Amino acid sequence: MSNLPxxxxxxxxxxxxxxxxHDVARRxxxxxxxxxxxxxxxxxxxxxxxxxxxxxxxxxxxxxxHLDEIGFIATGxxxxxxxxxxxGSVDPRMxxxxxxxxxxxxxxxxxxxxxxxxxxxxxxxxxxxxREDLFIDVGFSHEETVxxxxxxxxxxxxxxxxxxxxxxxxxxxxxxxxxFCAGLLALEMLQNAALPHDVVLLGTTREETNxxxxxxxxxxLDPDVCLALDVTHAETPDGGPKNTDCVLxxxxxxxxxxxxxxxxxxxxxxxxxxxxxDIQRExxxxxxxxxxxxxxxxxxxxxxxxxxxxxxxxxxPMETISLSDLRAMADLLVAFLKxxxxxxxxx
Amino acid sequence: MIExxxxxxxxxxxxxxxxxxxxxxxxxxxxxxxxxxxxxVGNLIAFKRxxxxxxxxxxxxxxxxxxxxxxxxxxxxxxxxxxPVGGIDRRTVIGKKVLIGKHRIPGAIGLRAYHLVxxxxxxxxxxxxxxxxxxxxxxxxxxxxLVSIGDEIVFDSDFVEFGDGMIKxxxxxxxxxxxxxxxxxxxxxxxxxxxxxxxxxxxxxRGAFGATFSIRPRIALVLEGTTAADVPSVKxxxxxxxxxxxxxxxxxxxxxxxxxxxxxxxxxxxxNRGIPWQTKRFIxxxxxxxxxxxxxxxxQVAAISVPVRYIHTSSSVASIxxxxxxxxxxxxxxxxxxxxxxxxxx
Numbered sequence: 001m002s003n004l005p006x007x008x009x010x011x012x013x014x015x016x017x018x019x020x021x022h023d024v025a026r027r028x029x030x031x032x033x034x035x036x037x038x039x040x041x042x043x044x045x046x047x048x049x050x051x052x053x054x055x056x057x058x059x060x061x062x063x064x065x066h067l068d069e070i071g072f073i074a075t076g077x078x079x080x081x082x083x084x085x086x087x088g089s090v091d092p093r094m095x096x097x098x099x100x101x102x103x104x105x106x107x108x109x110x111x112x113x114x115x116x117x118x119x120x121x122x123x124x125x126x127x128x129x130x131r132e133d134l135f136i137d138v139g140f141s142h143e144e145t146v147x148x149x150x151x152x153x154x155x156x157x158x159x160x161x162x163x164x165x166x167x168x169x170x171x172x173x174x175x176x177x178x179x180f181c182a183g184l185l186a187l188e189m190l191q192n193a194a195l196p197h198d199v200v201l202l203g204t205t206r207e208e209t210n211x212x213x214x215x216x217x218x219x220x221l222d223p224d225v226c227l228a229l230d231v232t233h234a235e236t237p238d239g240g241p242k243n244t245d246c247v248l249x250x251x252x253x254x255x256x257x258x259x260x261x262x263x264x265x266x267x268x269x270x271x272x273x274x275x276x277x278d279i280q281r282e283x284x285x286x287x288x289x290x291x292x293x294x295x296x297x298x299x300x301x302x303x304x305x306x307x308x309x310x311x312x313x314x315x316x317p318m319e320t321i322s323l324s325d326l327r328a329m330a331d332l333l334v335a336f337l338k339x340x341x342x343x344x345x346x347x
Numbered sequence: 348m349i350e351x352x353x354x355x356x357x358x359x360x361x362x363x364x365x366x367x368x369x370x371x372x373x374x375x376x377x378x379x380x381x382x383x384x385x386x387x388v389g390n391l392i393a394f395k396r397x398x399x400x401x402x403x404x405x406x407x408x409x410x411x412x413x414x415x416x417x418x419x420x421x422x423x424x425x426x427x428x429x430x431p432v433g434g435i436d437r438r439t440v441i442g443k444k445v446l447i448g449k450h451r452i453p454g455a456i457g458l459r460a461y462h463l464v465x466x467x468x469x470x471x472x473x474x475x476x477x478x479x480x481x482x483x484x485x486x487x488x489x490x491x492x493l494v495s496i497g498d499e500i501v502f503d504s505d506f507v508e509f510g511d512g513m514i515k516x517x518x519x520x521x522x523x524x525x526x527x528x529x530x531x532x533x534x535x536x537x538x539x540x541x542x543x544x545x546x547x548x549x550x551x552x553r554g555a556f557g558a559t560f561s562i563r564p565r566i567a568l569v570l571e572g573t574t575a576a577d578v579p580s581v582k583x584x585x586x587x588x589x590x591x592x593x594x595x596x597x598x599x600x601x602x603x604x605x606x607x608x609x610x611x612x613x614x615x616x617x618x619n620r621g622i623p624w625q626t627k628r629f630i631x632x633x634x635x636x637x638x639x640x641x642x643x644x645x646x647q648v649a650a651i652s653v654p655v656r657y658i659h660t661s662s663s664v665a666s667i668x669x670x671x672x673x674x675x676x677x678x679x680x681x682x683x684x685x686x687x688x689x690x691x692x693x
Contacts, residue, residue, distance in 0.1 A: 078579040091461035093472060097439040097660035099504075099515070109509045111662045113578040114439050118631040119585045128470050129438060133580035137656065137664060139510015162444070162453050165483025165493075170455055237426050237479045238459045249485070289462075312481065314460035316442045320481060 002188065004181065004323055007031075008169060009161040011177040015103050017071025017087045018209040020154045021045055024067045028180065028203040035187040036201070044216040047203035051187055053195040059345060061337065062200045062223040063186075064214055064291040065179035066207030066230070069172065070315050072100060072136070072155040080142040081113065081135035082149060088208030092131040094316050099158040100136060104149055109158060110136040159317035167249060167322050174319035176207065178326055179229035179309050185330035186337065196340045204291050214291030218298035224345050225264060226304040227336075228292035229329065231319070232282050234310035244282060246310050248322040251278035252329040255306035259288040259296055263344040264305040271335035277328050282308050303345060307332065348674065349514065349667055351375075351526040353506040356516035359446065361415030362432050362547045364499040365389050368411045368525075372544050375529045380542070389546035390558040397536035397685065404539040405684050406564035406646070407531065407677070408555060408635050409524025409571065410548030413517065414659045416500035418447065421491055425484035427454060429500055431475060433549030438472045439660040445480060448498035454480040502661035512667040513590070519663040520572030521548070523653050527570050527674045534678070537685035548635050552602070555635035559642035566609065566688065567648045568680055569597070570673060571634045572665070573627070575654035584628040588654040591666035593623030594673040597650030599630055602637030608689060609649035616679045622672045625654075651676055 011031075016024035025047040032039040032049030039049040047067060052058070070088030077083065082102070096114030101107045113135045117125060136155065138145055161171030169178075183201040190199065200221055204213030207230075218226060234248045246253055254268050272279045287293055288306055296304040309329055312320040360368030369391045377383055380393035391411065394404065414433030422428055427447065431437070441458045457479055461469070480500070484490035504517040516522075528542050541562045546554035559567065577589040588595050596613045597605035617624040636648045651673050656664040 081579050083579075089461055091458065091464060091469060093438070093458065093469065094442045094461075097657050097662045098442070099662050109507050109515070111515055111657060111664055113580070114436070114657055114660065115578070115581060116574050116576050116587070116631070116658065117434075117436050118574070118587070118629065119576060119581055125436075126472060128472050135579050137510075137578070139513030139664070141511060144511060159444075163483070164453060164455065164481060165485070165489070167485075168481075168483035170453075170481075170483075233460050233463060236457055236459050236481075237422065237424060238457070238473070238477065239463070312460075313442070313455070313457055314462060316458070316460075318442055318444065318455040318457075320455065320483070 004326065005163060005169060007181050008178060011181065012161050012171045012173045015101055015156040016068055017154050017156055018068040018206045020103060021068050021205045025203060028067055031184055032201060042217060042220060044213055045205045046213045046217040049201045051190060051199045053197045055196050058196060058198045059224040059341060060198045060200060060221065061225045061227065062202050062218060062221050063183050063227045063229060063333065064202045064204050064295065065183050066176040066213065066291060067180060067203040068205050068208050069156060070208050074149055074151055074153045076151060077142060077145045078135065080140055080145045081137055084136055087154065090315055093128045095134050096129050100155045101158040102138060102149060102153060102155045104153060108138050108149065110138045113137055157317035164320060167324050168320050169323055170318050170320045172317045172319065174311060174321050175231040175314055178321050179231065182229060182326050182329040182333065186333035189334045190337060193338060197337060199337055207291055211291055211294040215294040215298065218295045222299065223302055225341060226292065226295035226302050228290045228295060228306045230290040230306065230308055231311035231314055232308035233314060234312050236312050246280050246282055248310050248312060249324060250280045250310065252325055252332055253280040253282035253308040253310060255282050255284050255288065255308060257284035258286065259284055259292050260305050261303040264303045267341060267344050268305055268307065268336055271339060272332050275331060275335040277332050348526055348530055348670060351529060352523055355522035355525055356506055356518045359501040360411055360413050361499040361501055362412040362550045365412050365546045372411060372525060372529065376532050379532045386557055386561060388554045388557045390554045391544040392558055393532060393542045395532055395536055395540050397538040397540060399538045399685050401539040403563055403565040404541040405681060406541045406543060406562050406567040407528060408543040408545050408567065408569050409528050410521045410635060411525050411544040412547055412549050414549050418494055418496050418498040418500060420496065421487055423487050425486045425490035427480040427482055427494060429480060435659055437475050443661050444503040445500050446503050447494045447500050452482055452493045454482040457481045504661040513664055514667060515662055515664050517661050517663065519655050519665050520658050523572055523665060523670050524570035527677060530674050531677060537682050540681065545635055552635045552638035555638035556642055559639045559646060563643055564646055566684055567639045567646050568677060569634050569636050569648065569650040570677060571650055571652040572655040572658060573652035574632050574658050575656045587627055587629045587631055588625055590654045590656050590664065591668060592625050594669055594676060595652040595654060596624050596626055597636065598626050600633050601631060602633030603640050605636060605649055606647040609647055612683060613649055613651065613676065613680060616683055617676055620679060622676050
């Protein structure tokens with residue numbers, strides 16, 4: 001089986017903010033090709049790998065994990081520094097002194113500016129730097145920046161991956177490439193299994209902005225069942241979500257709420273119970289902010305469920321996950337995919 | 348010189364935890380100095396004979412310590428609570444990678460996810476006392492087996508050359524000065540010089556007092572890194588200095604008024620050699636000069652500083668040209684003092 005930290009590091013390292021996922025999608029297809037009967041990048045840029053089942057009349061189950069990450073986009077040049085907007089939601093407090101990779105060819109490293117304390121009043125010292133005061137320092141003169149970095153050039157956090165303790169793993173774009181890795185692990189484990197379904201692993205694009213990849217990809221694949229894999233918030237010392245108790249290391253979280261079709265959700269739980277896989281429960285009372293939101297209402301509507309990977313510090317360059325949760329997510333996928341689901345779909 | 352800055356920046360050396368950086372520098376300078384010793388506070392002092400003997404050697408200093416943090420507490424869930432060592436703006440530490448203690452245990456300074464933050468909360472920066480470092484420990488006991496109260500915490504940040512001759516690293520303040528001194532000590536010198544790699548500058552120029560007391564110079568030259576705020580959202584004098592526009596000649600800062608004659612000497616030396624220079628447009632910061640100047644009977648002190656953007660963060664930025672110009676000017680200064688000490692007291 002693949003070495004998980006190596007796989008995570010390799011996928012995390014590829015810059016791919018929403019709308020600019022080309023390189024990461026290409027790599028995703030390379031990784032899926034030996035594990036599937038067919039793998040390609042679709043018309044919208046999604047990476048799609050199909051492993052056909054061994055039985056005729058198989059259902060088609062699509063497992064989606066998004067390949068895009070949050071990032072930045074250049075909106076202008078001032079005194080040689082890049083003015084920028086964010087792609088997806090980014091806490092402005094993460095930005096001062098932050099290193100980024102500007103996605104030119106070859107890439108250009110940059111540092112997001114911060115203001116020295118002497119410039120500010122006592123009261124201002126307690127406040128976050130206003131977003132509009134921050135720029136990306138690329139170290140060039142004005143003319144050179146204008147020439148080298150056209151407006152519209154994207155950028156991502158410049159951050160490597162590293163283990164934290166024995167089980168945790170930290171890096172950028174764990175949201176959601178870690179979940180894509182869970183899909184890859186599941187495909188590996190299904191290689192010589194009697195598979196009752198056609199299984200599609202769909203690496204989606206633009207999840208962080210408008211879920212466009214999930215919407216178009218699901219339409220094209222016309223699945224019988226959809227499963228979205230995404231990250232969810234795990235507890236941290238500064239609170240985390242007050243009304244959940246999701247923790248790192250407690251196993252993947254099964255979603256409850258209107259975005260989840262109960263019978264598919266229950267089939268996931270039954271599969272976990274049958275294989276003694278620890279799971280947590282996560283309630284999403286409305287919009288789930290995952291690919292499942294679009295998948296559920298694709299075509300005439302598709303039975304859909306969400307499986308989440310607990311994560312600390314989402315949308316930062318140090319998104320932290322548990323490797324054992326990730327492996328358990330893959331195990332649960334395998335358990336779910338090995339079972340027949342004709343009845344749940346027919347209901 | 349740039350390769351040397353890169354190597355020095357990679358070594359941890361939070362104030363009072365200077366053992367590693369001192370050993371690294373000592374390895375570089377030992378073959379070139381006639382006497383090398385470490386004093387009680389941890390300063391590394393290297394004496395080098397010059398062509399001309401001096402009763403009071405010319406003292407040249409750069410501080411080898413860097414800003415960082417120290418472990419204050421390991422909480423009941425296994426997260427590390429910490430305090431800054433030296434002047435660190437807490438707004439610049441959120442989400443940064445750090446290394447803790449001698450075993451360099453990796454950690455990340457956490458902040459709850461943006462999705463869980465209110466519009467009001469995102470404008471407020473948590474107090475340092477409320478921040479925490481995640482080291483991936485399952486519980487307090489496991490955390491205690493990895494790190495201890497009192498351990499030093501250093502930024503983990505690589506060295507990058509980027510843009511038009513710019514460099515990015517942690518601790519450019521003042522490993523640039525250290526690299527400049529290592530470069531100078533390898534040369535044939537015209538006069539006896541004492542090179543001091545000071546300890547604990549960042550906690551109040553604590554090392555420089557003792558070193559100056561034991562060396563008893565008449566003239567001292569401080570090689571430093573200083574604030575550059577030449578970014579688009581800062582205007583006019585508040586920019587303090589501009590990276591790439593030449594080394595900064597010390598006139599006055601929050602700790603010292605520099606010797607006017609030595610300032611004029613540096614200015615003329617720079618002008619005669621076509622070396623660009625600037626002065627601070629805003630009185631901010633301080634250097635070892637404040638300690639050196641007032642030690643024993645008093646010392647005439649001058650400073651040459653390289654402008655550093657985002658100083659005291661994990662990602663400080665400086666111009667390579669400024670570094671080279673600092674060394675060139677410092678060397679010219681040594682020769683000038685050899686020819687004419689011009690010391691005010693004999």
